[in-house]
Amino acid sequence: MIPFNFAYYRPDSLKAAEKVFSELQAKGQKALYYAGGSEIITMSRSGSIQPDAVIDIKEIPECKGLSIDKAFLHIGSACTLNQISQSKAFPLLGLVCGRIADHTNQCRITLGGNICGTIHYRETTLPLLLSDSNVTLFGPEGERMLPFDRVFDGRINLAPGELLVKVHIPVWALKARHFHIKHTAQEKIDYPLISVAALVKEDFLRIAFSGVCAYPFRSQQIELVLNNKTLSPAQRADMALTLLPCEAIGNYAGSAEYRSFVLKSTLEQLLEEWENG
């Protein structure tokens, strides 16, 4: 059980959601936008957070469903990971979604929750960083659409009261050659020791990482090194390790040294698959 009460709101429009958020904020109350709920429930149960209210966005039309037009695949932030992988619309994102938590939880966890939650792996951000995706946000100042990498620097930067409505993925990325390698410490279902996603555009390998550092990232410096085909995969992997944006993390899943070791062999494997596969 959750050892305290909170209010529950289920608006049916973005305006109504933002309005109730602003009203609660004006009363000094802490409100959280809520979709799949797994993180909010587990953290509330353990006492890590104590919101006064949750605002369930699952019935807001703009936050639901997947659609595609000539330029973009649009995915609502309340889409579940299972809906995304089952749709097969963006294969790389589908692969990543299929390795987050377990299948039953994938039927509840949403794209927005994975991006905006506090658990720092946020693996669904990797395909978005690689594909030059855009996002639509809605808040007290209205709606804005901007490149994902403008609002995400390891964590999403939202204005107070703002919520993630949709992501928009350019259609070129949907058919691009891609790779996803996730290693865990022991069990298949776990947070990543390292998770690496890559997308090929015009014979150039784009690559992004989760689990390596304290936040997910894409590094163009690392990409330049990995695309230097005059060097062997092992040489490129060695150089890439020197270009990490921060120290590799060490935790229960593995030490920093072990993570670097696994990352090096993973990069070699990925480069060989890309070039010889």
Add this chain to the structure above:
Amino acid sequence: MVKYEDRAVITLNINGDVHKVAVHPSDLLLDVLREQLGLTAAKPGCKNGDCGACTIIIDGLPAKSCLVLAVEAENHTILTVEGLKGQSPVQKAFVDANAFQCGYCTSGFLMVCEALRTQYPDLPEEYIIEEWLQSNLCRCTSYKEIRNAVRLMYEQ
């Protein structure tokens, strides 16, 4: 806009029956099923979404009821093991395959398998079965028998 700020009466559709229950907005569906409605098939295990003992089916898909607010479940169709009425192919298959030892995890596995059969009326590929079953834990290690039960369920 639906709004619950304190204890309120909500309507839940469970196993084809309509139930009215008074809940707080932060009450978990697992607790409401067990403590208010007496539907004790969904078991409290880790209560953290890891073990799957509390799995039920919502709108045809498996869900861990320890990670669902009762108020969220309004307007959705909920199925628990009680709704299988002891006569479903999945229950018969588990009995025939001896797919349990202590039985605590069985309700959760039954619901995952029932949802699997709903989503895949024909025997799916092995990797799909494995992916679905990996959502649940059995500490008596009946996994081999549970896999046999899935096979039997599709043969019936």
